[in-house]
Amino acid sequence: MKKFINLSFSSLLLAGALFLGSCQEEFEDINTSDAQGESIQATSATAIKIEKTASKDGSFDNIVDGASCIALNFPYTVEVNGLEIIIDSKEDLRLIEEIFDEFDDDDDDLQIRFPITITFSDYSEVTINSNEELAELARQCVEGGDDDDIECIDFVYPITLFSFDVNQQQTGRVTVNSDRELRLFFKELDDDDFVSIEYPITLKRFDGTEIRVSSNAELAAALEAAEDACDEDDDDDYNDDDFDEDRLENLLTECPWVVLSVERNAIDQTAQYEAYLMTFTEDGKVRVRDRQGNILIGDWDLDSDDGYVELDLQFDTLVDFSLEWKVYEIEQGKIKLFSGDGNRITMKLNCDGGTADPDTLREILGECNWIIKKVKNQGEEIQRLLGFEFDFMAEGVVTLSDASSTIQGSWEVAVGSEGGLVLAITMGDEPGVSFEWPLRDLAQNRLRFEVEEIGYELVLERVCTSNETDGDVVEIMNTLMAGDWVVAQYSDDGNDETAGYNGYDFTFGMENALTVSTNMDPVKNGTWRVIRDSDGHLEVYLNLGDEGDVFSELTDDWDVVSITETRLEMKDISGDGTQDILVFERK
Structure with missing residues (x-):
């Protein structure tokens, strides 16, 4: 199963398949309760990846020690360009960079006051008495993100673990509450020991999104997918200033x-x-x-x-x-x-648009088409317009289309009475977007217009022909169009409402046409789209209207969680923190 962490769809799917195939032999059934999963041998590839994920990352203080595999224990004292500083926390490291950055053409100097205590990736500690000793340890580190630790995903604690001996007899039960406790737990195991995890557990990706896993196979796939999914910042430039x-x-x-x-x-x-x-x-x-x-x-x-x-x-x-x-x-x-x-x-x-010039907005609007992500009118969100596509053309002509119709109107960009930019849209046949929209956020891939006092808001996501070369987008589209699908799960804020979709087939057709049918008889038409949004997330837009029936409940911009040839899992987290889950399976 593919987990989306801003990687190539095809390469990640292939890697996950190969990895899972190689890992299945490591999982041995044990006679435990249903709360416990399959066992993991202490020397298995999965166990090693768990240890790497729980290892201590020493890259946060590289501006001091130049070594990502070790970290200096607080407190310690340094002298930076002649100024003595006591480092009591990660926040104090910021003072060092500020001194370094004060002048661009000076020679920066940092001296550590020894002795110091350092911690290795396995949380063992040692006292260092000189620069020479520290430099020797630093030379042993692997830098540039090629070291063994996995930093792009983290465990969410607490996690309960069970240990077993070679005869599959339970030898212990422990609840760990930190990376340190988890790493030390595995460190104490013998090679022929086994571990079982009480599922489900939650992991947090580098981008803040969370994933719940319910088996060793899902855990192995998640850790494998995250291994090279982000910049681990393993260099001497503190606070992620590195760039290419x-x-x-x-x-x-x-x-x-x-x-x-x-x-x-x-x-x-x-x-x-x-x-x-x-x-x-x-x-x-x-x-x-x-x-x-x-x-x-x-x-x-x-x-x-x-x-x-x-x-x-x-x-x-x-x-x-x-x-x-x-x-x-x-x-x-x-x-x-x-x-x-x-x-x-x-x-x-400056992404608020307040000082942008009209030509900038005109050019951005005209470069590509724009999909409606959100539109509010007097505080009410107009769901029926989700996923509709604007095409801002020359001579002030604009079209708005979905899978079945296209309407035409006019547009212009001007400086408003308060000095900011305003996008004026006149669409006679669609009053929901006919408004003078003040620009609030301006970016190449996302535009937001709003009049907060009266509850008007319009959010647009850019869709260019380049999306057709996005491997993830194309792969998802081809997968969805390969056959009919049924709703295997629909959970509305924890309430299981799957039964309401029994007997209905969903067909993802050409030209963004979505059809719901029963016994091959169409009962509802709508629109679907697959895009990568401005934050890099893959989303499936479903628009089945806002009539209040069971199908319009699915109208939303869904975040893709995972996809295979036969299963698509999506979720939507609303502003109040409630979460909906939608799972399609191939018929």
Whole structure:
């Protein structure tokens, strides 16, 4: 079964299948209660992955020790550029980076006051008395994310474990409440010991989403899928400041940037350029809007040099920005650039749309089509419009379509009375979207418009032809269109309502057409879509209207949890924390 953690669908599905096939022989049935699962031998691949997931990650203090496989025990004292600092917690490490970042062209120095105590990945400890001893241990670490620990998924505690000897006699029962307790439990096992886990248990992925597993096979698949699913930040750059050209390009084009400060040839030019707005487009153009609304167009490009990523800016008139800038920090929505002595720019990400220029919004709207994720009218959400597709065309023409119909209207972008941008849509045959929508959040892949005081909101997700090359999206679409499906489970906030769908077949057809039938007789038509949203999550949009019948209960944008050729599991977590579960199985 595939678990979605922003990986390629086909590669993850193949890896999961191979892994599960290789692991089945490790699971031996034991005569235990139903609450306990199959046994895991202490030396099995699954047990090793559990240990790796529970291992102590030492990368959080790499700015001090330069070693991801060890961590310094608090408290300890360091001297940073001559300033003595007592490190009592992870938060204090931030002080070191702030001192390092104060000047771009100085030589930073950090000295540790010995002796110190360090903890290894298996939670064993040792006292270190010199830099030489620490450096020798650091050389033994594997860096760059290639070490053994699994950091992209965590166990949610408590977890109850049962231990068995080679004769399958239970030798103990323990409830662990932390990674340390779990790792030490496995460390004390003999090679011929077995362990059983009391299921279900919960794991939390690196992106904050949770997954519940109910067997050893599901646990093995989840840990395998998470092994290389995120940046483990195993380097010396504390607080995840590391980045490459791809990450920087995605960040630059995500939203416009507001200039906070400029220094040119050691002269502060902030007063001249503060609040300028820079918009980077994927075609290598950068548009700068000054405080008077004038637009200057330039070019931008990225390159790597001597460990830095360089941002090359070239303008005909904006000469103070025309340099090859080294990017030395990305943090909390800010980016800092420098070039030689005395040339610095600091910018802040601006996704609220308040200072964007109309041309930026027009270009973003016109680049691709846009799917309605949410629309509210006077506080009431209009479910019947979920998944409808806008096509903003030239000459102010816009169409709105679902699987069965297309209607036409007009659109324009203007500066509103409060100075922000407004998208005015006139769609005579669909009053639910006919409104002057003030822009609140602007990004390349997501737009949000809102008038909070009167309960109007419109959220759009971008859908481009490039989605057709997204392997995950294509694979899910092809799987769903391969046959008829039935509802195997529908849980509404814990209430099992599956029985209401007995006898109904769901057909996912071409052109986003969704048909519900019984005994081959259609009873309800709707729309379906598969997209990867702006957060990278794979979603299946189902729209079966909002008439209040049993089928309209399924109208929602569902997050994909797992999929095989014969089973699709999805969930939806609402704003109040309630969770719905929908499972389709191939007929």
